[in-house]
Amino acid sequence: MMDMEHSLKVGLIGCGAIGRTLALAIIDGKAGNVELSAICDIDEERLESLHKELGRQEIKKYMSPFDLLKVPGIELIIEAATRETVKDISERALEMGKSLLVMSAGAFSDKDLYENLYSKASEKKLKIYIPSGAIIGLDGVKSASVEKLRRVEIISTKNPRSLEGAPYLKKNNIDISHLTEAKILFQGTADKAIEGFPKNVNVAVILSLAGIGVENTLVTIVADPKARLTKHEIKAEGDFGELHGITQNYLHPDNPKTSYLAPLSAIRLLKKISEPVQVGT
Ligand SMILES: NC(=O)c1ccc[n+]([C@@H]2O[C@H](COP(=O)([O-])OP(=O)(O)OC[C@H]3O[C@@H](n4cnc5c(N)ncnc54)[C@H](O)[C@@H]3O)[C@@H](O)[C@H]2O)c1
Structure with a gap:
C-alpha cells in the first residue's frame, strides 16, 4: 500500500477511549509511518479536548464525519465511534478512494453491509482493516x-x-x-x-x-x-x-x-501496514 518514505495520511472518526489512545500513539510515532491529518467527533467537548491534547494546529477537526472525508490527501479512515457510524460512512469513504480501519467491527454482523463493502473495496482496490481487538488466537x-x-x-x-x-x-x-x-x-x-x-x-x-x-x-x-x-x-x-x-x-x-488491548491492536496494525516484513498470519 505504501513505500517506506511515504507516510500514510489518516483521518480519525471518534475521539473517545480508543480514538484518543490511537491519536496519541500516532503522534508519538508508535504506529509507524502514519500522519494524523484530521480528527472528528460529534461531541464538541471531546473533539476540542483531544485536539488540544495533541497540540498540533495542523490537524484539522470536524464535528461531521462527512466533512472529514472531504479532506484532501487522507488515504485511510480510522473508525472508532459506533456501529451506526460504520453503516453511515463506510460506503462513501470507499467511493471517495479511502481505505478503512474499523473498530466497531460488530457492524459486520450485518452480512449485506459486509458483502457490499467487501466488493466495493475490491472494485476500488482499497482495504478494510479489522484489528484483532482484545483477543489472542x-x-x-x-x-x-x-x-x-x-x-x-x-x-x-x-x-x-x-x-x-x-x-x-x-x-x-x-x-x-x-x-x-x-x-x-x-x-x-x-x-x-x-x-x-x-x-x-x-x-x-x-x-x-x-x-x-x-x-x-x-x-x-x-x-x-x-x-x-x-x-x-x-x-x-x-x-x-x-x-x-x-x-x-x-x-x-x-x-x-473497552479493553486496553483493543486500541493497542489497532496501533500495531497501523504499524504493520508500513512494514516490509509481516509476522503472523
Ligand atoms: N474491535 C474491538 O475489539 C473493540 C473493542 C472495544 C470497543 N470497540 C468499539 O469501538 C468503538 C469505540 O470504542 P470506544 O471505547 O472508543 O468508545 P467511546 O464511547 O469511548 O468513544 C466513541 C466516540 O465516538 C463518538 N461518536 C459517536 N458517533 C459518532 C459519529 N457519527 N461521528 C463522530 N464521532 C462519533 C462519541 O461521541 C465518542 O466520543 C465502539 O463502537 C466500541 O464498541 C471495539
Missing part, C-alpha cells in the same frame, strides 16, 4: 480455516460495570447491579450476541469473520462481580487439531466497556 483460527473448522467458541467474562446499558439486559429486565456470584447472561450465536451487547462483543464478530461466520460462532457472556479484568476465552476445533486461548484484559481507563 485469531492467527490460529485464520490458519485453521483453510481446512475444515468444526467449532469456534468464545466465552467472555466481564465485570457487571462493563456490561451496563446493554440492550439485552434492558429487554429481558435483567438487573446485574447486585450480583454476588458469576452469572451466565447469554448463550447463543455471534449475530445475536452483538445485537444484545453491541458495545461488548465486537471480538465475537471479529472471531466470526476469521473463522466460521456469525451464525455459527458460539458466544457465552458471563457477568462476574469479582472479575477485575475482562476475560475472553477462545476455543476452536477442526482438521488442524484444537486451540484454546485466554486473554485477561485490563479495562481501558477511559471506558470500562
Whole structure:
C-alpha cells in the first residue's frame, strides 16, 4: 500500500477511549509511518479536548464525519465511534478512494453491509482493516480455516460495570447491579450476541469473520462481580487439531466497556501496514 518514505495520511472518526489512545500513539510515532491529518467527533467537548491534547494546529477537526472525508490527501479512515457510524460512512469513504480501519467491527454482523463493502473495496482496490481487538488466537483460527473448522467458541467474562446499558439486559429486565456470584447472561450465536451487547462483543464478530461466520460462532457472556479484568476465552476445533486461548484484559481507563488491548491492536496494525516484513498470519 505504501513505500517506506511515504507516510500514510489518516483521518480519525471518534475521539473517545480508543480514538484518543490511537491519536496519541500516532503522534508519538508508535504506529509507524502514519500522519494524523484530521480528527472528528460529534461531541464538541471531546473533539476540542483531544485536539488540544495533541497540540498540533495542523490537524484539522470536524464535528461531521462527512466533512472529514472531504479532506484532501487522507488515504485511510480510522473508525472508532459506533456501529451506526460504520453503516453511515463506510460506503462513501470507499467511493471517495479511502481505505478503512474499523473498530466497531460488530457492524459486520450485518452480512449485506459486509458483502457490499467487501466488493466495493475490491472494485476500488482499497482495504478494510479489522484489528484483532482484545483477543489472542485469531492467527490460529485464520490458519485453521483453510481446512475444515468444526467449532469456534468464545466465552467472555466481564465485570457487571462493563456490561451496563446493554440492550439485552434492558429487554429481558435483567438487573446485574447486585450480583454476588458469576452469572451466565447469554448463550447463543455471534449475530445475536452483538445485537444484545453491541458495545461488548465486537471480538465475537471479529472471531466470526476469521473463522466460521456469525451464525455459527458460539458466544457465552458471563457477568462476574469479582472479575477485575475482562476475560475472553477462545476455543476452536477442526482438521488442524484444537486451540484454546485466554486473554485477561485490563479495562481501558477511559471506558470500562473497552479493553486496553483493543486500541493497542489497532496501533500495531497501523504499524504493520508500513512494514516490509509481516509476522503472523
Ligand atoms: N474491535 C474491538 O475489539 C473493540 C473493542 C472495544 C470497543 N470497540 C468499539 O469501538 C468503538 C469505540 O470504542 P470506544 O471505547 O472508543 O468508545 P467511546 O464511547 O469511548 O468513544 C466513541 C466516540 O465516538 C463518538 N461518536 C459517536 N458517533 C459518532 C459519529 N457519527 N461521528 C463522530 N464521532 C462519533 C462519541 O461521541 C465518542 O466520543 C465502539 O463502537 C466500541 O464498541 C471495539
